[in-house]
Amino acid sequence: MSELLGIRGLRTTFPTRHGLVRAVDGVDLDVRPGECLGVVGESGSGKSVTFLSVLGLVRPPGRVEAEAITFLGRNLLSLAPTEIRAIRGRDIAVTMQDALTALNPAFTVETQIVETIEAHEPGIAKGEARARAIEMLRLVGIPDAERRLAAYPHQFSGGMRQRVMVAIALACRPKLLIADEPTTALDVTIQSQVLDLIDDMRSELGMSVVLITHDLGIVAERCDRVAVMYAGQVVETGPTAEVVASPIHPYTQGLLRSMPSLAHLDAPLVPIDGTVPDPTRLSDGCRFLPRCPHAVEACARPIALHAVSPDRAARCVLVEVAQ
């Protein structure tokens, strides 16, 4: 299994007045070349922080620890800050959650795309960078790209801004795109356009995509594999089709039951009872225990991620018992 990005034992903590928040607690993830990995979970489950940690973007006093984070065989943990910075944007690009505010309001779109290109390819000719900027805007489907280059972010609609952001992120042809909730602020119709766009880019540029979202529907539709996160841990991973068809972890099952389905419009939605645990007071045992319909005594002790098949794993005592 040759992975593009491998995360082992990632822990990210934030000291707060109320105690240590374990935002990410022992996450193992792999992203393979050319695949689309969906990372699903509720707000605060640690999806975004996981990847911010990988890129060294967690600000003090937040602390990042990991056994290993490898990207193309290099251990990101051992890199100097300037080396990590060179990887950000050039090899691993991120599109931020909120496209409406993620563009610098003071500069035209052209300046912003060109500056990103120049940051990673110093010495590139102005004309060439500009040509690339036009090409990127065209690629993300912005009509009249040449003229729109001179526009400021506030002159674009939300969907267009999201596209511009994808264009900036892809300007250096990264090997991995981390799309953090790329559709949160958008209409449903625009949502699918943006996701189609990311899909197209993926096949065209041969990159991998990590799609961070809280919407299992999007993942089911677009992703090869999925990782479900809950309270800072990965609770289930596997090929999307298998996970959706036969979820193992009770949380994944609950998520799927609480999702409306067009095929069964009259089927009642079943919400998951209870709320996400307080991140300062996480137990050592299964974090889903208080909300789990199948909870047993054994759930109170630490549960590891168990492989179910070569490609699937779940963090549940039921799997342990079954083996």
Added chain:
Amino acid sequence: MSSVDAALPAARSREESILAGNLRDFLANRMSVAASLICLAFCLIAIFAPMLAPQNPYETDLLRRLQPPAWMDGGERGFWLGCDALGRDVLSRMIYGTRVSIMIGVAVVLLATVIGTTLGLLAGYLRGPVDIVIARVCDILLGFPYLIFAIGLMAMMGPGLQNIILALCYKEWVLPCRVVRAETLAAREQDYVEAARALGASRWHIMRREILPNILSPVIVVATFRMAYIIIAEASLSFLGLGVQPPTASWGSLVADGRAFLLDAWWVSTFPGLAILALVLAINVASQGLRDAFDPRLSR
């Protein structure tokens, strides 16, 4: 394609940066436009002083000692605002004094803004020990009364143009520094700063290109407001004899020149005083307009 083209003209009419929009708001305010024209006029007077001055400002003529303005008895054409105790033309000295006053004002504000903005950006973006040191230095400097400390510095360094600029700068940078630091603290949490970081921008790039352009408005407003204060401060120092040295004239020293003759020859002090008043008022009104145009809460 055609439907897209049809939608474009409306969008294109708004194709201007935020600063350009602010400028348009500013120009819509007549009072502040008038005030900035007055400021501009003073600047032109300063630049073209040798051509505008009717007399040599340094030429003494004891026969014209305290000669009244041209329209009064004993006045003389060509010496429009009268003469001082050494028979020098008041108007010419004022025109040359405009140079000194404006130059010092601009130099001090420019220097202070550049220093303050740089330190404020560093403190606000880097945080940590850098922030603590800069913030403490600011606090300490704010503890000293402005003019008294400047007077002390002048007494130590001795008079002179360069020394006035330094003496006024010593803590003038604190204000832009604090404003910039506060704005930077807010701006560094913006998504676009985070996005720039995620795309591999360097700290230097983020401070210079992501944060600075977006916090420029308050910096400009503070700078213009302070210009008025600096002009008064310079006049005060010169009035006290600590500023520019004779025979060079600044408005403050001109007011001081006429102080002894206020009852007999009021024109020696009054006109330079009025000049200070006019310029400071104009700057204040203009910067008021700037602030209104730049304030996001007073949206268009």
